[in-house]
Amino acid sequence: MKQNSMLAMVLAGGRGSRLKDLTNKVAKPAVSFGGKYRIIDFPLSNCANSGIDIVGVLTQYESVLLNSYAAAGRNWGLDSKDSGVFILPPREKADGNLDVYRGTADAISQNIDFIDSYNPEYLLILSGDHIYKMNYSKMLAFHREHKADATIAVIGVPKKEASRFGIMATDEEGRIVEFQEKPKVPKSNLASMGIYIFNWKLLRKMLLSDMKNNESHHDFGKDIIPTLLNDGKLLYAYKFKGYWKDVGTIDSLWEANMDLLDDTNELDLGDPSWKIYTEDATERPQYIGADAEVKNSYITQGCRVEGKVESSVLFTGTSVASKAVVKDTVLMPGSAVEEGAKVTRALVANGVRIGKGAVVGNAKSEEILLVANDVEGVK
Amino acid sequence: MAKAYGIVTMAGSHIRIDGMMDFRPVSAFSFLGRYRIIDFPVSSLSNSDIENIHVYVSQNPRSLAEHLGSGRVYNINSKRGNLQLLFNQDSNLNDIYNTDIQAYYDNMDVIERVHQPYVIIVPGNMVYLQDYARLLSEHIESGADITVLYHKVNNAKSEFRNCEVVNLNRQKGVKSIEKNEGNLDERNIFMNTYVMKNELFMELIKKAKKTSSILRLVDIINMENEDLDIRGIQHKGYFDVITDFKSYFDSNLALLDIDAQQELFKSEWPIYTQTTDACPVHYCNGSSVKNSMVANGCVIEGSIENCVIGRGVEIKKGAVLKNCIVSSHALISEGVHLENQVVDKYAKILNIKEIIATADKPGYVRRNDVL
Numbered sequence: 054m055k056q057n058s059m060l061a062m063v064l065a066g067g068r069g070s071r072l073k074d075l076t077n078k079v080a081k082p083a084v085s086f087g088g089k090y091r092i093i094d095f096p097l098s099n100c101a102n103s104g105i106d107i108v109g110v111l112t113q114y115e116s117v118l119l120n121s122y123a124a125a126g127r128n129w130g131l132d133s134k135d136s137g138v139f140i141l142p143p144r145e146k147a148d149g150n151l152d153v154y155r156g157t158a159d160a161i162s163q164n165i166d167f168i169d170s171y172n173p174e175y176l177l178i179l180s181g182d183h184i185y186k187m188n189y190s191k192m193l194a195f196h197r198e199h200k201a202d203a204t205i206a207v208i209g210v211p212k213k214e215a216s217r218f219g220i221m222a223t224d225e226e227g228r229i230v231e232f233q234e235k236p237k238v239p240k241s242n243l244a245s246m247g248i249y250i251f252n253w254k255l256l257r258k259m260l261l262s263d264m265k266n267n268e269s270h271h272d273f274g275k276d277i278i279p280t281l282l283n284d285g286k287l288l289y290a291y292k293f294k295g296y297w298k299d300v301g302t303i304d305s306l307w308e309a310n311m312d313l314l315d316d317t318n319e320l321d322l323g324d325p326s327w328k329i330y331t332e333d334a335t336e337r338p339q340y341i342g343a344d345a346e347v348k349n350s351y352i353t354q355g356c357r358v359e360g361k362v363e364s365s366v367l368f369t370g371t372s373v374a375s376k377a378v379v380k381d382t383v384l385m386p387g388s389a390v391e392e393g394a395k396v397t398r399a400l401v402a403n404g405v406r407i408g409k410g411a412v413v414g415n416a417k418s419e420e421i422l423l424v425a426n427d428v429e430g431v432k
Numbered sequence: 433m434a435k436a437y438g439i440v441t442m443a444g445s446h447i448r449i450d451g452m453m454d455f456r457p458v459s460a461f462s463f464l465g466r467y468r469i470i471d472f473p474v475s476s477l478s479n480s481d482i483e484n485i486h487v488y489v490s491q492n493p494r495s496l497a498e499h500l501g502s503g504r505v506y507n508i509n510s511k512r513g514n515l516q517l518l519f520n521q522d523s524n525l526n527d528i529y530n531t532d533i534q535a536y537y538d539n540m541d542v543i544e545r546v547h548q549p550y551v552i553i554v555p556g557n558m559v560y561l562q563d564y565a566r567l568l569s570e571h572i573e574s575g576a577d578i579t580v581l582y583h584k585v586n587n588a589k590s591e592f593r594n595c596e597v598v599n600l601n602r603q604k605g606v607k608s609i610e611k612n613e614g615n616l617d618e619r620n621i622f623m624n625t626y627v628m629k630n631e632l633f634m635e636l637i638k639k640a641k642k643t644s645s646i647l648r649l650v651d652i653i654n655m656e657n658e659d660l661d662i663r664g665i666q667h668k669g670y671f672d673v674i675t676d677f678k679s680y681f682d683s684n685l686a687l688l689d690i691d692a693q694q695e696l697f698k699s700e701w702p703i704y705t706q707t708t709d710a711c712p713v714h715y716c717n718g719s720s721v722k723n724s725m726v727a728n729g730c731v732i733e734g735s736i737e738n739c740v741i742g743r744g745v746e747i748k749k750g751a752v753l754k755n756c757i758v759s760s761h762a763l764i765s766e767g768v769h770l771e772n773q774v775v776d777k778y779a780k781i782l783n784i785k786e787i788i789a790t791a792d793k794p795g796y797v798r799r800n801d802v803l
Contacts, residue, residue, distance in 0.1 A: 087711070087712070088711070313714075316716065322711035323711050323714075323729065323731070329709070330709050333505070333707040335703065337464075337693065337697040337703075338464050338466050338726065338727050338740075339713065339725065339726055339727075339728075340725050341721045341723070341725075341726065342690070342722075342723060343722055343723040344722075345721065345722065347715045347719070347720075347721050348719075349715065349717045350715050351713070351714055351715075352715065352726075353712035353728060354727070354728050366712075367712075
């Protein structure tokens with residue numbers, strides 16, 4: 054007998070404005086990553102691999118591409134009879150106005166009917182903008198074992214960076230005693246990964262009252278979690294070990310791509326037991342030319358390299374022409390570096406063309422250069 | 433709705449590829465690292481809106497069945513369309529009994545039930561692109577009974593020796609289709625591609641069967657030439673045919689040429705294949721790659737030159753490969769030196785440090801073997 058004991062909801066509505074021009078036309082979860090993937094492939098593949106059959110994806114900002122992308126549940130194997138990916142943008146309801154999602158918790162509140170229709174025992178909340186591989190069924194086992202009301206996945210971060218995160222202070226058993234949102238003086242180094250398991254009945258009740266509360270931000274971190282703690286509910290921290298990265302800025306997105314060049318990288322996208330699934334590109338095999346030089350790089354299907362590529366990640370269908378040099382750079386899908394051009398320490402956006410002989414980026418710059426528009430060649 | 437259905441044939445019994453064919457039919461051979469040869473005919477049919485496709489297979493069907501799946505990867509409509517494997521049992525008595533006609537005859541009930549009035553028959557061992565919708569309308573307009581495709585070559589003395597040639601009269605009428613005897617360089621290579629009414633197709637099968645048990649479709653068409661209007665249409669564009677081990681080896685390496693790639697891969701005419709969700713290729717520090725095609729999932733630490741590397745292949749430090757075709761999930765360990773080899777799936781080269789052959793007579797490492 055098939056069981057839908059846990060249903061997943063992916064929060065994918067954010068714009069990710071710190072990704073600048075990359076998210077002008079697409080939402081952050083739809084941004085490309087790792088040569089052939091999109092960021093949202095990670096939570097969706099994790100769901101599929103964890104045996105979660107029903108996944109709701111809450112979209113809002115620039116959701117057309119994301120909607121059509123995520124709706125093809127078969128890309129992740131979420132397409133059997135009792136399984137599916139459901140796109141849930143804000144929509145007009147019989148009893149009221151057309152509301153946008155006012156916060157992460159409100160996005161769930163507005164879809165209570167959807168969740169009820171599957172009558173799950175547990176609800177898994179995920180964010181659509183992190184790169185990591187995680188078995189949610191293990192987290193659920195932990196949640197059940199502790200008879201928790203809610204479980205929050207946490208990861209140890211360096212003390213000095215802790216003030217950038219939501220921090221969980223726990224007792225020896227892992228029970229959360231205090232939650233601090235971006236604290237100046239963090240009480241622990243356990244950062245919330247934005248992954249929650251709730252007992253649905255309890256959360257449902259909380260959401261209904263949160264909806265009516267005019268002072269609430271309707272946010273899990275700001276409102277729901279603190280209220281649960283105040284009410285003395287059992288909240289546990291589930292410690293995650295492994296690769297986890299918030300790719301919210303150009304620098305961190307570039308860095309996460311560069312991490313793939315490290316042989317000891319824990320993300321290990323080549324692991325056959327936990328594949329990350331994505332849309333199938335009907336592109337030819339990649340071709341490395343007779344005079345090309347490729348050093349420590351990550352290159353995918355559809356690429357054509359005739360120049361020099363070093364310490365770089367080349368996405369689907371990119372090309373590096375002869376005598377061009379690409380170093381410490383991320384070339385997003387369909388971008389092209391023409392003959393003799395030189396690109397260093399840059400992230401070149403989708404479809405951007407770097408003209409003949411152009412020089413872009415600087416090996417010494419601290420920040421990664423985002424190249425979002427075509428660069429004219431040099432005559 | 434297209435007016436034709438498609439048939440992808442198996443290679444005739446005159447085609448033997450030792451080693452590789454022990455494991456799968458030619459149409460299921462790996463090609464350019466990520467494709468199977470059958471991806472080319474099936475993608476072309478699908479791109480031409482031919483959505484009812486019969487694929488014939490007689491021996492070792494597992495590989496082909498696994499690869500084709502439901503046909504969804506070929507963009508064939510999952511409700512209206514149909515990609516079907518048709519089996520026939522090859523006779524062990526004598527290879528001469530194993531004709532295409534016998535296979536069709538064994539599946540006559542399926543052929544009779546087809547709704548589409550026309551059939552387009554394409555080979556499973558040739559690599560080319562063709563808009564079959566256009567071919568069909570040219571066939572209908574011409575009023576011919578049968579239209580066949582041919583490809584003009586100027587090296588038929590040395591190449592295409594296991595193919596047939598089309599002899600045409602001035603009006604592009606087919607006079608005969610005969611074996612390539614290798615006496616002329618300029619020849620029209622027969623592409624084993626036919627368009628005709630399904631009714632005529634069935635008639636020819638029955639007639640052939642009645643006449644003799646060893647007739648092939650091309651034989652009965654030759655015999656009926658007097659009574660039928662058979663025309664040839666010249667195919668233009670990339671064309672290659674796999675008839676033996678050497679031509680398999682050559683046809684892969686031929687596509688390392690950029691102009692050849694441009695001719696075969698066109699954005700408006702995608703070639704579909706099964707995805708394996710393999711991650712991109714990691715070219716590690718110390719690797720060297722020249723003039724090669726590499727499929728996803730590979731980890732390259734060694735040196736490769738003029739190679740076609742399949743999915744998930746590992747090439748360890750210090751390994752040197754020249755003019756090699758390595759099929760998916762093979763492992764080439766440290767310091768191994770290979771030249772002019774075809775390494776089949778899942779093979780591991782661990783202990784032998786050198787296998788070198790000449791380009792005229794490439795070597796073969798069997799599937800699953802550990803050397």
